[in-house]
Amino acid sequence: MSENLLLFGPPGVGKGTQAQRLSSVFQIQHIATGDMLRAAIQSYTPLGQRAKSFIDKGQLVPDDLVLDLLGERLQQPDTRRGFLLDGFPRTVPQAAELDRMLASYGKTLDRVIVLDAPEEELVKRISGRRTCESCQASYHVVARPPRVPGFCDRCGGVLSQRSDDSEEIIRNRLREFTAKTRPVIDYFVTHDWPVRMIDAAGNMDQIFGRIYAAILLS
């Protein structure tokens, strides 16, 4: 079964964790613009260098940079069996461009999952977040600690905190979300995208269960 999914929500709501699980259950490509931008920064590409100053401040990267990355990725053959977009679109122009791109590649979205949780909960989730430097698996110091502190259960890699996960930068990212990203929900609704709103309170398994049901029960 091929599924084209989109996972939408504020920073810290758990998109990355849920996306890893969903892409493995549905055997589809996980496409996270944040991961792609961080990879571009690590490889010192010109695009990465331009994106870095925005990410470090907790601001959104300009639309043209993200659209270039995404347009190329969606045309790769491994997306034919399905994909899961995570962290894109984040502005109304990105949503409109995604609409246009999908139509031109002959693709449609089967489900748009909108996750939400209160802001203080988001700050708690992000500030405890740790990511494996090798395989990108995510952990939380309280909610999902690794077996050996500081190291990944899956591959033994070193866990680190993202530089934009400090409390000051988190507040900026949440402000960006409210000002530029939340309005995208209205775009989805007015353009009849197949939206399901999901309460992201609770633990990872509970949230996964709600998302899974929303995808399967049309």
Ligand code: AMP
């Ligand atoms: P994420 O890993 O999704 O939390 O993204 C980390 C950072 O990358 C964000 O705070 C933005 O600066 C940037 N970013 C990721 N995706 C996008 C996007 N679709 N549009 C603009 N900026 C983005």
